[in-house]
Amino acid sequence: MIRCVRRSAAFSLLLLAALPVQAARVQLVDAGELDRNPANRRGAIARYAVPRGEILAGGRPVTGSRDTGQQLRFERVYREGPLYAPVTGFSSQTYGTTMVEDAEDAMLSGADPALASLPLWRDLSRSRPAGADVATTVEPAVQRAAFTGLGGRRGAAVAVDPSTGRILALVSSPSYDPGVLSGTGRAAREAWAELNARPTQPMLNRAIRQTYPPGSTFKIVTAAAALDAGVVTDADAPTGTPSPYVLPGTRTRLPDASPGCGDASLAYAIQWSCNTVLAHLGTRVGAEGMRQAVTRFGFNDPGLRVPSPVVPSNFDTDMSADQLALSSIGQFDTTATPLQMALVAAAVANGGELRRPYLVDRITSGNGTRTLAHGRRYAARRAMGPLTARLLRELMVRVVEQGTGAAAALPYATVGGKTGTAQHGLGNSGVPYAWFISWAQAHDSARPGVAVAVVVEDAEAVRGHISGGGDAAPIARAMMAAALTVPSPD
Amino acid sequence: MSAPTGTAAAPPSATGRPGRRGVELTLLTAAVLISVLGYVITGVTRTGSVPDDALRYGAGLGALALLAHLAVRLRAPCADPLPLPIAVLLNGLGLVLIHRLDLEPPGGNAAPAQLVWSTLGVGLFIAVVTVLRDHRTLQRYAYLSVAAALVLMTVPIFFPAVNGARIWIRAGGLSFQPGEFAKILLAVFFAAYLAANHHTLSVTGRRLHRRLGRLRLPAGRVLGPVVTIWLVSVGVLVLERDLGTSLLFFGLFVVMLYVATGRTGWIAVGLLLAAAGAVAAGTLEPHVHGRVEDWLNPFATIEAGQGPGQVAQSLFAFGAGGLLGTGLGLGHSALIGFAATSDFVLATAGEELGLVGLTAVLVLYALLVARGYGYALRLRDPFGRLLAVGLSAIVALQVFVIAGGVTGLIPLTGMAMPFLAQGGSSVVTNWIIVALLIRLSDSARRAGPAPRPAGAVRHGGPAALPGGAVR
Numbered sequence: 001m002i003r004c005v006r007r008s009a010a011f012s013l014l015l016l017a018a019l020p021v022q023a024a025r026v027q028l029v030d031a032g033e034l035d036r037n038p039a040n041r042r043g044a045i046a047r048y049a050v051p052r053g054e055i056l057a058g059g060r061p062v063t064g065s066r067d068t069g070q071q072l073r074f075e076r077v078y079r080e081g082p083l084y085a086p087v088t089g090f091s092s093q094t095y096g097t098t099m100v101e102d103a104e105d106a107m108l109s110g111a112d113p114a115l116a117s118l119p120l121w122r123d124l125s126r127s128r129p130a131g132a133d134v135a136t137t138v139e140p141a142v143q144r145a146a147f148t149g150l151g152g153r154r155g156a157a158v159a160v161d162p163s164t165g166r167i168l169a170l171v172s173s174p175s176y177d178p179g180v181l182s183g184t185g186r187a188a189r190e191a192w193a194e195l196n197a198r199p200t201q202p203m204l205n206r207a208i209r210q211t212y213p214p215g216s217t218f219k220i221v222t223a224a225a226a227l228d229a230g231v232v233t234d235a236d237a238p239t240g241t242p243s244p245y246v247l248p249g250t251r252t253r254l255p256d257a258s259p260g261c262g263d264a265s266l267a268y269a270i271q272w273s274c275n276t277v278l279a280h281l282g283t284r285v286g287a288e289g290m291r292q293a294v295t296r297f298g299f300n301d302p303g304l305r306v307p308s309p310v311v312p313s314n315f316d317t318d319m320s321a322d323q324l325a326l327s328s329i330g331q332f333d334t335t336a337t338p339l340q341m342a343l344v345a346a347a348v349a350n351g352g353e354l355r356r357p358y359l360v361d362r363i364t365s366g367n368g369t370r371t372l373a374h375g376r377r378y379a380a381r382r383a384m385g386p387l388t389a390r391l392l393r394e395l396m397v398r399v400v401e402q403g404t405g406a407a408a409a410l411p412y413a414t415v416g417g418k419t420g421t422a423q424h425g426l427g428n429s430g431v432p433y434a435w436f437i438s439w440a441q442a443h444d445s446a447r448p449g450v451a452v453a454v455v456v457e458d459a460e461a462v463r464g465h466i467s468g469g470g471d472a473a474p475i476a477r478a479m480m481a482a483a484l485t486v487p488s489p490d
Numbered sequence: 491m492s493a494p495t496g497t498a499a500a501p502p503s504a505t506g507r508p509g510r511r512g513v514e515l516t517l518l519t520a521a522v523l524i525s526v527l528g529y530v531i532t533g534v535t536r537t538g539s540v541p542d543d544a545l546r547y548g549a550g551l552g553a554l555a556l557l558a559h560l561a562v563r564l565r566a567p568c569a570d571p572l573p574l575p576i577a578v579l580l581n582g583l584g585l586v587l588i589h590r591l592d593l594e595p596p597g598g599n600a601a602p603a604q605l606v607w608s609t610l611g612v613g614l615f616i617a618v619v620t621v622l623r624d625h626r627t628l629q630r631y632a633y634l635s636v637a638a639a640l641v642l643m644t645v646p647i648f649f650p651a652v653n654g655a656r657i658w659i660r661a662g663g664l665s666f667q668p669g670e671f672a673k674i675l676l677a678v679f680f681a682a683y684l685a686a687n688h689h690t691l692s693v694t695g696r697r698l699h700r701r702l703g704r705l706r707l708p709a710g711r712v713l714g715p716v717v718t719i720w721l722v723s724v725g726v727l728v729l730e731r732d733l734g735t736s737l738l739f740f741g742l743f744v745v746m747l748y749v750a751t752g753r754t755g756w757i758a759v760g761l762l763l764a765a766a767g768a769v770a771a772g773t774l775e776p777h778v779h780g781r782v783e784d785w786l787n788p789f790a791t792i793e794a795g796q797g798p799g800q801v802a803q804s805l806f807a808f809g810a811g812g813l814l815g816t817g818l819g820l821g822h823s824a825l826i827g828f829a830a831t832s833d834f835v836l837a838t839a840g841e842e843l844g845l846v847g848l849t850a851v852l853v854l855y856a857l858l859v860a861r862g863y864g865y866a867l868r869l870r871d872p873f874g875r876l877l878a879v880g881l882s883a884i885v886a887l888q889v890f891v892i893a894g895g896v897t898g899l900i901p902l903t904g905m906a907m908p909f910l911a912q913g914g915s916s917v918v919t920n921w922i923i924v925a926l927l928i929r930l931s932d933s934a935r936r937a938g939p940a941p942r943p944a945g946a947v948r949h950g951g952p953a954a955l956p957g958g959a960v961r
Contacts, residue, residue, distance in 0.1 A: 001688075002867060004749040005879055009863035011745075012886035016856045019890065020849045022899040026808040027845040034809030039792040039802065042810050042822050071595070 041071070048072040048093060053108040053131030053365075055088050055100055057138040063088060072184060076101075081177035083147050086156075086170050086205045087138050087359065089308070090178030094188050099205065100134060100359060101178075103307035107132040107363050107372065114372055115365055132365040132372055137166035137358065141482040146171040146454070149475030154457035156206035156338040159479050162346035162439060162451045165355030166375070167306060168483055169452075170339075172210075176202035208310040211335035212455055215422030217435045218330030219278045220344055223270055224384040224392060225293030226281040235266045235391055245276035247322035254279055254325070270395040271403040273419060275329050282328020283321050290328060291317050296383045297344055298354065299336070306339070306359045313340040330422060338453045341437045344383075346451035348396060348416065349439035352389035353380040396438070405436065407473035413484055414441045414448075417473065433457055436472035440480035450483035452476045510571045511563045517575035518555045525551055525582025528818055532590045535819035550605070551582055554612045561616040565623075566932035572861050573931070576854050577615075577924045580909035581608050581917065583851070586818070587838050588912050591831045594824035600831050600912045607914035611921030618925035625929050629873045632682030639675035640722070642668035647729050669726075669735045670906070670915040673742070674922055677880035680743055683715065684750035685872035719743050724767050731777045734903030738887050740764055745883045746876055749866075778901075785901035800826055800834065804896045807837040808848075815844025831912040833904055836896050852893065855908070859886045862927050868934035878930045881923050 026034070034040060051065035051074045062084045064077040076091040078084065089099025097105050106112035110131040139159075146157035150173035159169040180191035195203050204210055226232045232239070243262040244253040254275055261274035269277035282290055294300065294315040304310040313336035316327060326332035336344075339357060347354040363373040384392070396416030399405040405417035420435030434456040441448040454472040526548035533541035541547075555578045562569055585608065589601035622628070628635075645668055720743075723736035744760030771778045783790065788801040798806065807823040810816065821841035826834045840848045862882030869875045888908055895902035906916035908923075 001749060001752060001872070001875065004752050005863060005866045005875065008745050008749050008879060008883065009860065009866075012859050012863070012883060013856060015886055015890040016852060016859065018899065019852050019893045019897065020845070022894065022897045023808065023840060023848050023852075024845055026805055026897055027811055027840060027848075028813060030805070031809040031812050034806050037789070037792070037798075037802075037806065039789075039798040040806040040810075041825055042806065045822055 044072055044093070047109050047111070048074050050074065050110050050130050052076060052091060053110070053133045055084075055108070056133060056135040057084060057087065057143065058140040059135070060140070061133070066182075068183070070184075076179065076182040078177060078179040081179045082175035083143060083171075084138070085175045085178050085203075086172040086207055087136055087143075088178060089205075090181045092178075092181040092188060092192075093184045095181055095192060099308045100136065103305070104134045104360060104363065108134060129365070132363050134360055135362040135364065137161075137168065137361045137375060138170065139168045139483065141485065142169040142450070142479050143171060145169070145478040145482040146475060147173065147175070149454075149478050150456065154200060154206075155455050155472075156210070157452065157454040157475055157479060158207050158338045158342040159450050159452045159483055160339075160342050160346050160355075160357055161483075162350040162448050163355065165346075165357045166361070167339075167357050167359045168450060169479060170207045170359065172204065172206040174200050174202045205308075206455075206457075207338045208306065208308065209337075211311060211313055211337050211340075212433050212435075212457075213334060213422040214330040214336040214341055215420035215433065215435050216273045216275075216330060217341050217344070217418045217420035217437045217453070218328070218334060218336070219270060219273065220348060220392060220396070220418050220437070221294060221297055222278045222282050222285070222290070222328040223266060223395070224297075224348075224388050225285045225290055226266070227388040227391060228293065228385050229285050229289050231281060231284045232266050235395070238263045238265055239269070239277050239280065241274075241277045241280040243274070243276045245280055245325075247279070247325050248283055249320060250322045252322065267395055267398070270392075270418070271398045273404055279325035279329050283325050285328075287317070287319060287324050290324065291315065293384075296354070296381070297347060298340060298383075304357075306357050308359070310337060310339055313337055330420060338455050340453075341435065341455075342451055342453035345396075345416075345418075345437040345439045345453060347383035348389055348392045349441070349448035349451050350380075350389075352382055352384040352386050354383040355380055400438070405438065405473050407470065408436065408438050408477045408480070410440060410477065410481055410484070412443055413480070414443065415439070415477075415480065417476065419473065434471035436476045438473070438476045438480065440484055442484045445484075450480050452479050452483075454479075511559070511567065514562065514571035514574055515559055517571065518559055518578055519552075521575045521579035521582060522548060522552045522555050524579060525586060528583060528586035529589065531817070532586060532593070532819040535817060536590075536593050551578070551585075554578075554609060558612050558615055558619075561619045562928055565619045566928050568932045568935040569928045570861055570865070570931035570935070573858060573924050573927050576858050577909060577921065580851070580854055581611075583839075584835065584907075584910040584912075584917075587835050587842075587910065588831045590819055590842070591824055591835075591838060593819070594830075598831070603914070604912050604917065607917045608921075610914070611918040614918055615921040615925040615928075618922055619928055622925075622929055625874050625877060625926065625933060626871060628678050628877070629682045629685070632679045635675040635682075636679035639672040639679065642672045642675070643722075643726055643730075643735075651731065667906075667913065667915040669730075669732065670913075670919040673735070673738060673884055674881075674919060674926070676739060677742060677746075677877060677884060680746045681873050681876035681880055684746055684876055688750035688872060720763050720767065724771070728771070728775060731775070732904065733771065733778050733781065733901070734891055734905035736767075737764075737891060737903060738884065738905070740767070741887045742880055742883050746880050749879050750872070750876060772901075781901045781903065785895075785898065788898060800829065801896075801898060801902055803827065804834050804837040805898055807834075808840040808897060811841040811844045811848070813845050815840075815842050815847055818842050829904075832906060833892065833902070833911065834896050835911045836893055836907055839910070840897075851910070852889070855885060855889045858882075858924075858927075859889075861931070865927065865930045865934040869930065874930055874933060877926070878934075881927055881930075884923065885920075 054061035055063045062079050065074045066077050067073060068075050072093050087100060089097060089101045091097045091101040108131045110129045115129040115132055142159050146169045150157060152174050155173050157169060157171045160167050176195055181188050240263055244255045246253055256274050256276050258272040258274060261276055264274050264277050299313045299315045302312045314333060316333045319327060323332050327334045343354060358375045361375040362371060364371050393416055396418055397414060400408050400415045400417045404419040408415050408417045415438060417436060417438030422433040422435060437453045439448045439451040454475045456471045526544060529547055530540050530544050558574055562574060585601055585604055588604050592598040592601050720740060723739045726732060726736050747756045772782045784799055784801045788805060791799045792802060803826040810821060823838040823841045824830055826837055839851055859882045862878055866875045866878035869878060885908055888905055891903055892905045892907050894900040906913045908920040
C-alpha cells in the first residue's frame, strides 16, 4: 500500500507540475501572439487609458479628451471640428484614425517608444506615458478665411508658405465634425453611416486626397517648361499660334475664350489665358520635356506625405500629340490636388525653388517641455530656373493687375495669380471647376509670404460665365490677406 | 525560534513529535499580512489611496486565522503546521482577487458574500477539529455518507440549470452546490469500503499479476461498485451537465482503488472506462461537446466574427500577465465575463501576479497535496491512509482540472479553484477538507512513521476496525 501511495502521490504532483509548464507556455511563449490577436481588447483599453495628446493650430489645441468612465476611457473631442477636420482627421474608437491623428498616432496615443524617458522602467511598470502634443503649421486665421470663403460649397483651399513649405491652411468643404465618430456607441455608428451616405462626401479630404483637372492654372507649368527648355526666349514675342488652333493629327479645333489670342505672345497668353498658345507650346516642348518639367513640380509622385499621404497629381507619360496639347492646358488626363497647385504657385513665388510641404511643425511631450521632433525642413528642389520664375512672377502679377484675376488684388501687397476653369464630365457636361492659384508678397516684406490654391467644384454661376476669377479668387484673396497679417515665425 | 513555545503549549505525543504550533502561528501571521497587503495594493492601484477598511479587513481575517489556530492548538496539537496557513493564504488571496474583480464595472459585491462563507468555513473547520477526536469515527458512517452523497448529487436535477449546468440548489437568495459536499462524503465512503475490502481485492490482484499479463476480469462482486460509481458519475454528468464533478468522482475512486489494492490493472480498467465515458460524453452531450470544441480551437468564435469566447479571453489574460504580471488591480481579466470570479479566477491571478505569482499559488496547492500524501504514508490504519489519499487526490484533481481548463491544457469544466474561487459551498467544503487533513496529520504524527512492509501490508492491525464493520 505504501508503494501505491507513493505512486499516486507522484501522479498527483505530476498533474500539478504540468500546470506551471502550461502556464509558462501561455504566458511566455504564446503571450506575444495573444497580445496581437485583434479580438484582445487590452490593446484598445491601454490605448484609451490615458488622454490623447493634443493637436495644436496656432499654438492652441483644436482637440480635447473626454473621460467617459467606460472601459475605453478617454474619447476624443474636437473644438471647431469641421474647420480643422481636413487637418486633424478623426480619432475614433470604432473607425480608427485619419490624417494627422493617424500619421502621428503613436505620438498622440503615447505608444511611441521615444515618449518613455526610462524604457526599462516602462517595460517593468507597464505604464503608458501620456500622449505627446502635435503642433501643426496651420494658421487659424488663414484656415478660417478659407473655410468661410468656401461657405459649404464643394471644394478645397490650401495655403503654403513658399519659402518654407509650411502648410498654413488645409480646407476641404463641405466638412464634418470628427467628434461624432469618437466613441463606440450607437451614435458613432449612425453618424458614420450618415456621413458616408451623404452625396457631398464630407469626409473626403479634397485638399490632398482628391485630384481635379487643373485647367488653365496648369498653363503656369507649361509656360515654365517652355521657358526653361528655350522654346520661348522672348515672352513678348509672337508665338505664331493661330486661334483657333487645330490639334496636331486631328481636325479638332481648339478655341479661345478670350479675344486677341491669335499669334499672341506668351505674356499675353498667360494674362488672358489663351488655350491655343499654351497647347501649341506644350507640343513644341515635347512629351519628354513636359514630363520632366511636371516631375520637377511634383506631379506623378506617389510618395508625398505631409505627413498624411497625398494622392499623386497626374500628367500622362505616353500620349499622342493632340493629347499632349490638351494636357498642356490642364485638360485630358492631367489632374492635380489643390495642394499640388498651391505648390506650383509657391515655386514661382520662391524664385523657382520648391519647398516640400509639411503640416507638423513640432511634437512635444510633458506639457510642451520636451521637444521630440521638428517638422522637416527639406532641401529645396528646383522646379524652374530663377529667370523663368522671375518672368512668371511678372506675368502672374499682370493677371491680377490687368487680367482675369483682378478679384485677388490686395492694396498692401504684390499679388500674382492665375485663374482656371476646368471642363469635366462626359462631353464636358459637368459644371466646370473654378480654380485660382496665387501668391502674395507684402510691400514691406522681402519675399512672398503665402501661396494659395483654391478650387470650387459647384461654382454657383450660369454655365459659360464660371470663372476662377469670379468664384475662387475672392477666397484666395481672403486667405492671403489673413496670411500676411500673421507674423512669420522666422 | 517559535517551535519551543509550540511544544510547550502542546505536549509532545507519545512518539515525541513536536507540534510546531509556533511555526503555524508565524506562517498564519505571514498569510494574513500578505492578504492584507494584496488588498491595500489593489486599493492603491485602483483609487490611489489605501482602502479605509484595510485594517478592519485584516483584523477580521486575522481573527478567523487565530480562532482556527487556537482550535488546532487545543484539539490537534501534534498536527502539521502547514495546511492551515496555506488555506488562510489561499482564502485571503481569493478574497483579494474577488474584491478586485468586484471593482470592475458594473461593480459586484461577491467579496463580502465570500467573506461570510469563509467565516462559515472556518467555523466548520473549528467544529470538525473540535468534535472529531479520531478520524476512525467516520468509518462507522460509511453507508450514511454514500446515501447522503447520492441524495445531494441528485437533488439539483430538480432545480433549473444555471449557465448550462444543473448543479445548483437555489433557496431564498442563496445558491448552493451540493456536489461539493458530496465529494467529501464519497471519499469517506470509498476509504471505508476499500479499507474493509482491500484484502480480498489485493489478493485477487496478486494472483492476476502472477499470470504474466493475462488480464482476467475480477469477480462481479468486486467489480460491481466500480461500475456503479462510473455509471453514477456519467449519470450525474448527463443529467446535471457537470463534467468536472463526474471526472473528479471517477478519478478519486480509481486512485483510491489503486492504492487499496495495489493493482495496476485497476488503473487500466479505470482509464478504459474513463476514456469510453469521455468519448461518449464528448460526442453525444452537446454541452460537453461544446467545451471540447472550445478547447481544441479557442479562437474559433473570433474567426466566426462572434468575438472571443471565455477560454480565448482567459488565454488573453494569462498572456497579458507575462512573467511578472500587470500588478494587482491593473489587469483586464474582467473581460472574461460572468465567470471571472468563479471558474476563471485563476486567470486574474495569472494576469495580475504573472507566471511568478501563479506558480507560487500552484506551489501552495502542491504543498497541501504533498503533505496530505505524507500523512497517508505515516498513518497505519488503512481507512485513515485511504482517506488522506482521497482528500489529497480531491485537491490535486480539482486544481488540475480547473487550472488545466483555464490555461487551455484540457477542456474546460465548471469547477471551483479550492479557496480561491467565489462560491460558498466550495469554500466551506475545502475548509472541511483541511480540517480533516489536520485531524489526519495529528493522528499520523502521533502514530509515527509506518513500518515499511516488505510485501503485503499487514491488515487488521490495532488501527483498523474489525473487518465487516462497513459491510
